[in-house]
Amino acid sequence: MPGQRRRKRREEARRRRQAMRTAPETGRWEVVLETRDRAELRAFLDRLREARIDGSLIRVDTLCRRPVEQSGYRVSRFMAHTAREPDREPADH
Numbered sequence: 001m002p003g004q005r006r007r008k009r010r011e012e013a014r015r016r017r018q019a020m021r022t023a024p025e026t027g028r029w030e031v032v033l034e035t036r037d038r039a040e041l042r043a044f045l046d047r048l049r050e051a052r053i054d055g056s057l058i059r060v061d062t063l064c065r066r067p068v069e070q071s072g073y074r075v076s077r078f079m080a081h082t083a084r085e086p087d088r089e090p091a092d093h
Contacts, residue, residue, distance in 0.1 A: 018056055027080035029059060036072045044075060053077075 020026075033044050041060070048058060057078040065071050 022057070022078050027078055029076040030079045031074055032077050033075040034072060036070070038073070041073045041075070 022029075033041070035041055035044075045058075045060070049055070059076045059078070061074040061076070063072040063074060
């Protein structure tokens with residue numbers, strides 16, 4: 001199929017850039033919402049879109065349980081490290 005190889009290369013490059021951007025040494029994922037209510041999840045995601053938050057830095061985890069009513073959702077936002085504190089050695093007392 002024409003263009004398929006180019007499209008696959010672009011997608012792979014995008015995935016690599018995203019992986020480097022959210023690597024553990026660059027920041028951490030911070031939970032911003034946990035809910036069992038799907039309507040609450042949708043409303044929260046709509047508010048994020050309205051606030052023009054970068055969607056590539058948002059992760060939605062579905063926590064599947066049985067019975068289905070106990071399943072839940074966790075929304076996390078990637079928080080980049082702002083400034084690193086110098087490594088301190090523990091004081092001996």
